[in-house]
Amino acid sequence: MTAAFSYVFPFLLxxxxxxxxxxxxxxxxxxxxxxxxxxxxxxxxxxxxxxxxPVGRWLVSLYPNPSIxxxxxxxxxxxxxxxxxxxxxxxxxxxxxxxxLLAGVVLYPMALGVxxxxxxxAGWHFSWLFIILFSITLLLLFxxxxxxxxxxxxxLAFNLHLLESSNLWDYLVDPILVLVTIxxxxxxxxxxxxxxxxxxxxxxx
Amino acid sequence: xxxxxxxxxxxxxxxxYAWPAWTRFSTTPMTSASFSPLPRSELSTNHTPFMDQxxxxxxxxSGIVHVGSICEMPDGELGAVWYGGTREGAxxxxxxxxxxxxxxxxxxxxxxxxxxxxxxxxxxNRYIRKVGNPILFRGPGKQLQMIYxxxxxxxxxxxxxxxxxxxxxxxxxxxxxxxTLSPFxxxxxxxxxxxLSVNITGENENRHHFAVPIYHEFLGYFPExxxxxxxxxxxxxxxxxxxxxxxxxxxxxxxxxLNTRSATAFYRCRSKAGHxxxxxxxxxxxxWSSPHFLDLPNPDSAVDALPLTKxxxxxxxxxxxxxxxxxxxxxxxxxxxxxxxxxxxxxxPDQEFSYPYMIRGQNGLIHLVYTWKRKRIKHVVxxxxxxDHKIEQATKR
Numbered sequence: 001m002t003a004a005f006s007y008v009f010p011f012l013l014x015x016x017x018x019x020x021x022x023x024x025x026x027x028x029x030x031x032x033x034x035x036x037x038x039x040x041x042x043x044x045x046x047x048x049x050x051x052x053x054p055v056g057r058w059l060v061s062l063y064p065n066p067s068i069x070x071x072x073x074x075x076x077x078x079x080x081x082x083x084x085x086x087x088x089x090x091x092x093x094x095x096x097x098x099x100x101l102l103a104g105v106v107l108y109p110m111a112l113g114v115x116x117x118x119x120x121x122a123g124w125h126f127s128w129l130f131i132i133l134f135s136i137t138l139l140l141l142f143x144x145x146x147x148x149x150x151x152x153x154x155x156l157a158f159n160l161h162l163l164e165s166s167n168l169w170d171y172l173v174d175p176i177l178v179l180v181t182i183x184x185x186x187x188x189x190x191x192x193x194x195x196x197x198x199x200x201x202x203x204x205x
Numbered sequence: 206x207x208x209x210x211x212x213x214x215x216x217x218x219x220x221x222y223a224w225p226a227w228t229r230f231s232t233t234p235m236t237s238a239s240f241s242p243l244p245r246s247e248l249s250t251n252h253t254p255f256m257d258q259x260x261x262x263x264x265x266x267s268g269i270v271h272v273g274s275i276c277e278m279p280d281g282e283l284g285a286v287w288y289g290g291t292r293e294g295a296x297x298x299x300x301x302x303x304x305x306x307x308x309x310x311x312x313x314x315x316x317x318x319x320x321x322x323x324x325x326x327x328x329x330n331r332y333i334r335k336v337g338n339p340i341l342f343r344g345p346g347k348q349l350q351m352i353y354x355x356x357x358x359x360x361x362x363x364x365x366x367x368x369x370x371x372x373x374x375x376x377x378x379x380x381x382x383x384x385t386l387s388p389f390x391x392x393x394x395x396x397x398x399x400x401l402s403v404n405i406t407g408e409n410e411n412r413h414h415f416a417v418p419i420y421h422e423f424l425g426y427f428p429e430x431x432x433x434x435x436x437x438x439x440x441x442x443x444x445x446x447x448x449x450x451x452x453x454x455x456x457x458x459x460x461x462x463l464n465t466r467s468a469t470a471f472y473r474c475r476s477k478a479g480h481x482x483x484x485x486x487x488x489x490x491x492x493w494s495s496p497h498f499l500d501l502p503n504p505d506s507a508v509d510a511l512p513l514t515k516x517x518x519x520x521x522x523x524x525x526x527x528x529x530x531x532x533x534x535x536x537x538x539x540x541x542x543x544x545x546x547x548x549x550x551x552x553x554p555d556q557e558f559s560y561p562y563m564i565r566g567q568n569g570l571i572h573l574v575y576t577w578k579r580k581r582i583k584h585v586v587x588x589x590x591x592x593d594h595k596i597e598q599a600t601k602r
Contacts, residue, residue: 003330052326052327053326053330053331053332057330057331057332058331058332060330060331061331061332061333061357062332062357062358062390063390064331064383064385064390064391065385065391107388108388108389111387111388111389112389112393112421112423112424112425113421113423113424113425113426113427113451113452113453114424114425114451115451116448116450116451116452117448117451118447118448120387120388121445121446121447121448124445124446125225125228125445126225126226126228130222130225130226133222134218134222137218138215138218141206141211141214141215141218142211144206144211146206148214148218149214152214152217152218152221155218155221155222155225156221158225159221159224159225164383164385165385165391166385166443166444166445167385167388167445168225169388170385170388173388174388175388175389175390
């Protein structure tokens, strides 16, 4: 199951790229037929061997454990382009960004040796990490935030051992997700700053 | 989301967390381990001092060999692994295996490649640029385990660890299995020291547990322990890791059990201090004291330590702050606080003798392997009577 699941993220990434290319060419990427064509092309590209290794596994070589929230974000993006379906609304995406940033800030510096404490150790077995995550999932569910479903998918994926890792942190967050979050937040901040500046100058004029 | 859907998802969440909670509370964590019994004194008594040495590898010509590891195999023979190629980290580097009967007149079998970058790529189903640092140890039943390093991108800080198993004393090996030990692209985990067999109370008896000294080197450089359990019957592999120290000064731990709960670790020092560091645990390796420096130099090179009878510790190390030209053995009678230099294994200017790795066989003999001028892997075998004799000579001087 782990080996098969390792192709899911590369497939979604390829699909998202194909959709992006279609849109940039001014072609329609929405609907069943374009989606089936793009999905088939993406699946073929992912299993296409280059130097004896499928393209999907080349990605795994560099990026072995794409987290479930990042996979969900990508899936949501692909679904939106394919069927105009909003699996994760803006509130869920913002929650995902905040959560990933917080998790990344807690995990990476300490796991890479900034302090003597290693939070990564909490991911091997049931621990404070599981209790925090359980509480956040229930809270978000109560608040009808769709990111709660992503967190539920994360613990289910952990139980099913869908990733190569057996540590919950790897299901929860990954360096690319944190980078994507930082990039997203930076764009938002820049947009907001420009908006505020143009509003201010507009009023002054 | 409707109320009904929220209720269903809430129940599902509860069930999804119940599974890891149940497995946690119904099993003992691997880190609550006790170290296996120490060597018994009768192993070394009634023996006359004995020491012998030979080379495991033939001459390499212009190539290099490095990081040798030895173990006593299930059939009683000795097995050794190391890496070799045109230069350290080169694409043609492979991991070699050789064995010999425990008969002093016997010679080592011709080296055989057990994994290289092509086979590692195939077995792990991902791109592997180079292989390195193997350690070999006896697993449960007739298993022989090897943990080794692979690199996909960059230098040693791009390393990940993998496991290979043999059930026929090194003749055939299972495909490599990747260990995920770091949240940052699973890189910067390396291995050098010899594993310790550990006992987990109340654990499944079909599993055999080990504490493998590993280390991390990326932004920080620090020692860690890989707690790994192998199944007697199948390919099941359970593992986790814990940290021994933080910072960026200490790597390549070598752990010596003092009793079932206490152990001492010796660290290679990367800082300008240039001395071997030592730390101690009294809770089976869960928590370690802050490292403190010994009065023994260290030129940023690996050390290895082994418990002897009567609570003594044997240490093999490079006796210099600047180079790896001298390989020395020392013994401590007070759990590592004070040391007596007992024997100089090697001493040649402008040459390298490094990466000692020691084990004790079932018959009480101590086997030491190390890199000899980066050209060959040397094997030295001796008994404790020889160590006693050398201590006697050293204290008389």
